[in-house]
Amino acid sequence: MDPTIIFQLIISGLLIGLIFSLIAVGLTLIWGVMDILNFAHGDFLMLAMFSSLLMFTGLGIDPLFSLPITVGLLFLVGLATFRLVIKPVLGYSGLTALVATFGLSVLIRNVILFFLGPNFRLINQSILAGKRISFMGLYLSLPELFSAIGCVLITYAVYLLISKSKFGRALRATALDKDTALLMGINTNRVFALTFGLGAACVGAAGGFLVNFYYVFPEVGMVFVIMSFVIVALGGFGNIGGAFLAGILVGLVENIGGFLIGPEFKYTLVFILYLIVISLRPKGLFGW
């Protein structure tokens, strides 16, 4: 086989994998700190994409520049979700929180469907749209490249925030032992709320990048959220670095495997990868 095809596949896998990573980082944060599986995570992604899209079509703001607004908006969505949906069910079985976020997911998706319709939309006149650079026979789509770099930077920023800042220390303490953290004077409810906001902001950034080269429609979150569940488990729950690397791995497997075996099997391959990893390294690739 032509080596350029292989390189091309690796690069494409890497680029989409980085988007997966950022989505999964948001999910793993919430999961790791609160032990809550946020089913509405994919719908947050969809909301972010629609927010960028509407700002582009309505106000003419390029997705590049509306990114901070989208991120801020999603942070607020995350805070609101925590206050209204998650807080009342904290302290009960995690299943209840799961079902609540599932209900929220159905609600958000269909409200958007109701107001904006089921059509697939694509931004194709933005600054980045459709542009690509060629390099030694390889093609790099500019929006994907830009998104990938953005994803790396944001993931690194989140990592720094959690490992270095005071808030990060509070967050880690809360994740380890909520009750003891409370005794040490950490306002755990505030940490939870901010974590939820931060998780939503991560997926908001991912949506703001994704909208540059991916179709927007009410169901768009489903594929990504299913992938990110697997990525989070692969990387070890609550492990940001793990989620980051596992996202890249899933992107590569999906792209290369999909090419070699057939595109209809690309998700199956990811699930099989997960099952193999779990039987060899039971706590995920980077779990302890």
Next chain:
Amino acid sequence: MQKEKNFYTAFSVIIFLMAIAPLVIQNTHFQHLVIMLLLYATLSQAWNLIGGYAGQVSFGHAIFFGIGSYAAMAPLMRWGLTPWVGMLIGGVVAVIVALSIGVPVFRLRGHYFAISTFAVAEVVRELFTNWEWVDGPIGLDAPVMEEGFYNLMFYTNKLPYHYIVLAFFIIMMYLTFRMERSRMGYYFRAIKQRPEAAEAMGVYISLYKQYAFMISGFFTAICGALYGLYVLHIEPGTVLSLDISIKIVLITVLGGAGALWGPLLGSVILIPLQEYSRIWLGGTGKGIDLIVLGALIVLICIFEPRGVIGLIKRVGYQRGKK
């Protein structure tokens, strides 16, 4: 044993009501609704064993559901084998699948099991979609056969289906009730609440998780078979879908996970809600029915995090105080 007596009283009243319901109201749509309600109550009770009592959340019960419905339908179509045998085959296959998922994963705590069931379900669905013998993505249509219990096919009215499903519902409820009071039931709850403590007391936790999963899978497969034989058409996109897996979880948790009456309560609320909101509000293609459904799910969770059973218990407690 006051509690036991209470159970038998309530249980016989419910059986009686369910048995006469389709005779009193002879509306076909109502009869269909009651059959679905009982079927989902049985299914969710099967899930409740592993997800509610033993606390191991499975997002992949569609695996067993699908296997059951295919095991009953495919041999019936290809060889004319009676679906009763197919049902049993489905159950046995489900137990084997449950074993192969459980052995590597039940050593672990936390969400690894949940994500694994989910991954296996997606793989199994892909397998059936690409399997020629069961007509891949098109799925199977039940052949037209002689009516009767041997073929489990009834074309003229729904009553036989109703009583067959009711019979399985009774079996499932009774088994769960006995299980709750048996050694195994205490083990399950101990595993859910304090796995370390349970292990220290000598409970072989991975083995008992495995038991719960196998029993649950077996009955889920039987429900799948009943579903296929009743609906007469199955395809990977419906019987093996994530929707089915989630619906089972939803019903149980809304009703009350780990509670004997939870699954029945959940399906009494959710199934008619879904059907009627679809009839009244659906059809516009705009998803108003799903908006209502989603909002109600969130509201029930917020106001009654223990499930509807929590509400009933609270009311009962306040009445007891007076």
